Amino acid sequence: MPRALSLALLVLLSSALLGGTCSESEAVPLEELQRDVAPAFAYSLYCDEGGTLVGERSAVLLVYRAAHLERVYADSRAGNPRAQALFGQLENAMRATGTQLARQSEGIACHSLPACVVQWHKLDEFMPSRGEGGVRLRQVMADSFSRAAKLQHVSNTAMAAVLDVLLVGTVLQRGMVGAAETKAASAEAKAAAVEATAGPVEAGRLAVAGLEARLAAEELAVVEVRLAEEEALATAARHPRQLEALARHRPASSQPPSGVETEHPRWTSYVAYWHRRYEELTGTRPLPPKGVEVKPPLTWESYSTLLSRFQRSLEFQRAVTRWLQQHGSRKWLPEMKQPLVTDNMGLKLKGRATPVYVDQIAVDQATLGPGLRPSVHTFSNKQRNFAGKTLEEARTQLELDAREAQAKYGGEVEVRRPGHPLFGKKVRVSRTHLVYDGTNLDLKLKEALLQRAPLHNVELHFYVP
Amino acid sequence: MSPDEWDKSGDFHLDLFSSIRPFDEGFEALEPLLAAVEALSAELRPDRMRHNGGRKLKYSRQKLRECFRVAPSDPYTNIMLVRSQPPEVIVTLSGWEHDSRPMSSVDISISPFSFLREQGQAKRRAEQFVSFVRAVASHLPLSYGVGHSFTDLCLSTDPRMKDLSTPRPIYEAFWLNVYGPAMVQAVGRERLLSTPAFLMEELPGGAILWLTRPTPADFESEEARLAQARALVHLRPELSLDSTLERLRLRSLEFSPISMEFDPDVADILRLEADFQGVLGGKRKFVERFNRYRPPAVSEWLPASQAPAPDVEDVQAAIKTYEELYSEQLIALFHKDVPQLMQGTLEALPHLDRYLWHAGWGRRLTHEQRETLVPALGAFLGRYLVEVLGGRWLPRKKLEEAAVLVGDRAWLPFLRARHALQNQESPLDFSCSQLFLTAQRLARAHAH
Numbered sequence: 001m002p003r004a005l006s007l008a009l010l011v012l013l014s015s016a017l018l019g020g021t022c023s024e025s026e027a028v029p030l031e032e033l034q035r036d037v038a039p040a041f042a043y044s045l046y047c048d049e050g051g052t053l054v055g056e057r058s059a060v061l062l063v064y065r066a067a068h069l070e071r072v073y074a075d076s077r078a079g080n081p082r083a084q085a086l087f088g089q090l091e092n093a094m095r096a097t098g099t100q101l102a103r104q105s106e107g108i109a110c111h112s113l114p115a116c117v118v119q120w121h122k123l124d125e126f127m128p129s130r131g132e133g134g135v136r137l138r139q140v141m142a143d144s145f146s147r148a149a150k151l152q153h154v155s156n157t158a159m160a161a162v163l164d165v166l167l168v169g170t171v172l173q174r175g176m177v178g179a180a181e182t183k184a185a186s187a188e189a190k191a192a193a194v195e196a197t198a199g200p201v202e203a204g205r206l207a208v209a210g211l212e213a214r215l216a217a218e219e220l221a222v223v224e225v226r227l228a229e230e231e232a233l234a235t236a237a238r239h240p241r242q243l244e245a246l247a248r249h250r251p252a253s254s255q256p257p258s259g260v261e262t263e264h265p266r267w268t269s270y271v272a273y274w275h276r277r278y279e280e281l282t283g284t285r286p287l288p289p290k291g292v293e294v295k296p297p298l299t300w301e302s303y304s305t306l307l308s309r310f311q312r313s314l315e316f317q318r319a320v321t322r323w324l325q326q327h328g329s330r331k332w333l334p335e336m337k338q339p340l341v342t343d344n345m346g347l348k349l350k351g352r353a354t355p356v357y358v359d360q361i362a363v364d365q366a367t368l369g370p371g372l373r374p375s376v377h378t379f380s381n382k383q384r385n386f387a388g389k390t391l392e393e394a395r396t397q398l399e400l401d402a403r404e405a406q407a408k409y410g411g412e413v414e415v416r417r418p419g420h421p422l423f424g425k426k427v428r429v430s431r432t433h434l435v436y437d438g439t440n441l442d443l444k445l446k447e448a449l450l451q452r453a454p455l456h457n458v459e460l461h462f463y464v465p
Numbered sequence: 466m467s468p469d470e471w472d473k474s475g476d477f478h479l480d481l482f483s484s485i486r487p488f489d490e491g492f493e494a495l496e497p498l499l500a501a502v503e504a505l506s507a508e509l510r511p512d513r514m515r516h517n518g519g520r521k522l523k524y525s526r527q528k529l530r531e532c533f534r535v536a537p538s539d540p541y542t543n544i545m546l547v548r549s550q551p552p553e554v555i556v557t558l559s560g561w562e563h564d565s566r567p568m569s570s571v572d573i574s575i576s577p578f579s580f581l582r583e584q585g586q587a588k589r590r591a592e593q594f595v596s597f598v599r600a601v602a603s604h605l606p607l608s609y610g611v612g613h614s615f616t617d618l619c620l621s622t623d624p625r626m627k628d629l630s631t632p633r634p635i636y637e638a639f640w641l642n643v644y645g646p647a648m649v650q651a652v653g654r655e656r657l658l659s660t661p662a663f664l665m666e667e668l669p670g671g672a673i674l675w676l677t678r679p680t681p682a683d684f685e686s687e688e689a690r691l692a693q694a695r696a697l698v699h700l701r702p703e704l705s706l707d708s709t710l711e712r713l714r715l716r717s718l719e720f721s722p723i724s725m726e727f728d729p730d731v732a733d734i735l736r737l738e739a740d741f742q743g744v745l746g747g748k749r750k751f752v753e754r755f756n757r758y759r760p761p762a763v764s765e766w767l768p769a770s771q772a773p774a775p776d777v778e779d780v781q782a783a784i785k786t787y788e789e790l791y792s793e794q795l796i797a798l799f800h801k802d803v804p805q806l807m808q809g810t811l812e813a814l815p816h817l818d819r820y821l822w823h824a825g826w827g828r829r830l831t832h833e834q835r836e837t838l839v840p841a842l843g844a845f846l847g848r849y850l851v852e853v854l855g856g857r858w859l860p861r862k863k864l865e866e867a868a869v870l871v872g873d874r875a876w877l878p879f880l881r882a883r884h885a886l887q888n889q890e891s892p893l894d895f896s897c898s899q900l901f902l903t904a905q906r907l908a909r910a911h912a913h
Binding site for chain 1: 543553561615616786801829
C-alpha cells in the first residue's frame with residue numbers, strides 16, 4: 001500500500017512539527033534516526049522496480065539520509081522513471097503534510113495559537129538535506145501549507161511560521177512550486193495562491209531559528225547566508241574536531257541544558273545545526289559548495305551568543321533601513337529627489353558567480369528616465385567594537401571595512417530583484433556608504449574616522465538605534 | 466586638574482593635501498616623502514607599517530617597495546606608518562580621489578597632546594613639524610595644510626574634509642597653516658604675506674606656510690587666541706575682532722577644567738562617562754549637571770532577620786545556576802563592549818554600569834531580552850557580594866526574592882537588576898556600583 005507507506009512520513013512530520021501539545025508522537029523517534037548509519041545507496045532499500053515505496057520506514061529513512069535523497073532527486077531530474085515515481089511519492093507526502101498542518105494548527109486540536117505554532121524548525125532534523133531535493137520538498141510542503149492556510153483564513157501568526165522552516169532549513173522562494181499545480185487547483189485556491197505569492201508574508205514576532213526578528217520572505221535567503229558567514233568566522237568555543245570525541249557531545253532535543261526549555265526554538269535549532277555539522281564532518285552530508293573549511297560545531301553557549309549578536313545586527317540593519325526610508329535619506333542622500341531605499345538586495349558583480357547582498361541600496365527615481373544616468377548609492381552596515389582599541393586599530397578597521405564595501409557594493413553591479421526599477425540592469429554605483437553603530441563610540445573617535453573615510457572612498461555615517 | 470588630564474583623548478594633527486598623486490608614478494616617486502618621515506627625530510619616528518590595511522610589519526623602505534611590487538597602486542592607496550613606543554604617532558601617506566580628481570595627502574597624528582607641551586621640549590618639537598612641512602613641500606606641491614589640536618579643530622567652524630574645494634575658503638586660523646597657490650591667489654599674495662603671524666614663509670611649489678604662534682602647545686591660551694583672531698580678521702576683513710575673539714574664548718572655556726564633585730557612590734561611573742564624552746562631547750556641561758546629581762538611596766535590601774529562607778529544592782544547584790549560567794551569560798553578552806568584565810576585578814562594575822546607561826539598555830530592551838538580562842545582571846552583582854564581601858546566597862524560586870546575606874542585611878541583587886533595566890536613566894539611578902559600595906560600607910561598619 002504505497003499511499004499508506006508515504007503516510008508514515010506524513011504522520012512523523014506532522015506530529016513532530018506540531019509539537020507534543022498537539023499530538024502524541026508515535027513515529028520514529030529522532031534519537032533513533034540520529035543513530036542511523038546510511039548504507040551504500042540502492043533503490044532496493046526504499047522501493048520496488050517501479051519506484052513504489054516498500055517497507056514501513058523507507059520514506060522516513062530516505063528523507064533523513066541526505067545523500068540518498070539528493071541522489072534520487074538528481075536521477076529523477078535526469079529522467080529516470082523509477083526515481084521520478086519514488087520522488088513523486090515523497091512530494092505527495094509533503095503536500096499532504098503541509099495541508100494537514102495548516103488544518104491542525106488552526107483546528108480543534110490546537111486552539112492555543114500561537115503557543116501551538118508549527119515547529120517548522122524541527123523539519124530540518126527529520127529532513128536534513130539542503131541540497132536541491134531537500135529544497136524542492138520544502139517548497140512543496142510550504143506551498144501546500146500556505147495555500148491551505150489561506151483558504152482557511154489562518155492567522156498571520158500561523159502563516160508566519162512557514163518562514164521558520166526557511167531559515168534553519170533552507171532557502172525557499174515562495175510560490176516557486178509549479179504553476180501546473182496552481183492550474184489544477186480550484187479558482188479560489190488559485191486566487192489564494194496568487195495572493196500568497198504577492199508581497200512579503202506578514203511575519204509576526206516569531207522565533208526564527210531562535211532569532212527574534214521580523215523578516216519578510218525574500219530576506220531569509222540573505223539572512224541565512226550571513227548567519228553562515230558569521231558562524232564560519234566565529235572564534236568562540238567549539239566542540240572537538242576529532243569525531244569520536246565530538247560524538248560524545250551529541251545534543252538531544254529532549255535534553256536541553258539546565259535553564260533551557262525543551263521546546264525552546266533556539267535549542268531545537270542548535271540540535272539541528274549540530275547534527276548537520278556532524279554529518280558534514282563525517283562525510284555523510286555533502287559539504288557546502290564554497291570549499292570553505294568546515295569547522296566543528298560551536299558549543300551551545302557560543303552558538304546562543306552568536307545568535308544573540310546576530311539578532312542585534314539584524315535589528316541594527318532594520319533600524320538603519322527604516323531611518324533611510326523615513327527621514328535619513330534627506331540627511332545622508334541630500335542630492336536625491338525621489339529616493340527609493342530597499343534592503344538586502346541581491347547584486348551580481350562583474351566576474352563573480354554568487355550574488356552579494358547589500359544592506360541597503362538607494363536609487364533616485366528622478367534619474368531613471370531614458371538617457372539619464374541613474375544615481376545609485378549602496379550602504380554597508382557594521383557594528384564594530386572599538387572599546388579598548390587604539391586609534392591605529394580603529395583606523396585600520398575602517399580601512400578594511402571600506403575596502404570590503406567597495407569591493408562588494410562598488411563599481412558596476414547588476415540588480416537581481418524582480419520588481420525593482422533597476423532589475424536586470426547593469427549600473428555603476430555612484431557612491432558607497434558605510435554605516436557604523438555609533439552607540440559606544442566617543443565623538444573624538446567618530447571625528448577621527450570621519451576624517452579618514454573619504455581617503456578610502458566611502459561616505460561614513462554613525463547611527464545610534 | 467591640568468588641561469591635559471581634562472582633554473585626555475586630545476591629540477595633535479598635521480594634515481597636508483596635494484592635487485598631485487605621486488603614487489601613480491610608482492614607488493620611486495614616494496621615496497622623498499618616506500625620507501622626510503625617516504628624518505623625523507627618534508621620539509617621533511614610526512617603526513612599523515601597514516600597506517592598504519594589511520598586516521602590521523616592521524618598517525623598512527625595502528619591504529614597502531616589495532609590498533608595492535606585489536599589489537600595484539590603484540587610485541586608493543594607503544601607507545600607514547606607526548610607532549610601537551609612546552607617544553602614539555601615526556603618519557599616513559594616501560593616494561585617493563575627490564570628485565574624480567586625483568588627490569594625495571600626508572598626515573601626522575600624535576597622541577597624547579601633552580607630548581607637545583612637555584617643558585623645555587615644546588619649541589624643538591614644533592620646529593620639527595615645520596621642517597617636515599618644508600621637506601614634504603619640496604617634493605609635493607601642496608594645495609592646503611593645517612596643523613593644530615585635533616579637539617579644537619573639531620570644535621571650530623572649519624568643515625575639514627567636507628570642504629576640499631579649490632581654492633578652499635578660509636574658515637579659521639590655526640597654529641600651522643599652508644595655503645596652496647589657488648588660495649594664495651584668491652586672498653592676494655601681498656595681503657597674505659602681510660598677515661600678522663609668528664612665521665610667514667614661501668614654500669616650493671607656490672604654497673605659503675604660516676604660523677600663528679611658536680608652538681601648537683598653547684592653542685587655547687589668551688595670547689594664542691588673540692593671534693588667531695588677528696590673523697583671521699586680517700584675512701577676512703568682514704569679521705570683527707571682538708566677536709571673533711569672543712567665539713575663540715568660548716571654545717577655550719571647554720578646555721578649562723572644572724572639578725568633578727560627583728556623589729561618591731556613582732562617581733566612578735560618572736568619571737568614566739565624562740571622559741568618554743570628552744571635551745568634544747561637552748564635558749563641562751556634563752560635569753556641571755552631574756555634580757548636582759544624587760542617586761536615590763539603595764532600597765533593594767531587607768534586614769537579615771526578615772530575609773526569606775531558601776525555598777528551592779536544591780540550594781547548591783540554584784547557586785550554581787546563578788553563578789555559572791546567569792553571570793557567565795552577562796560576560797558572554799557584553800565582554801566585547803566592556804572588556805573589563807573579563808578581568809573580574811572591582812573595576813568592572815562601574816564600567817558595566819556606564820555601558821548599560823550610555824548605550825540605553827534600559828530603554829531598548831524587548832520583553833524577552835529583559836527577562837534574559839535581569840537574571841544575568843543580578844547574578845553578576847550577587848557574585849561580587851559573595852566573593853568580595855563574603856556574602857552568602859539565599860536562593861529563591863522567584864529571582865527577585867533571592868538575596869545575598871552580608872552582615873545584618875540581605876541584599877536583593879536580582880530586584881536591583883530589574884530596577885536598573887526599566888528605562889533610559891535607570892542604569893545610573895539603580896547602578897550595581899552603588900549597591901555594592903553601600904553594602905561594602907555597611908559590612909565594614911558591621912565588622913567593627
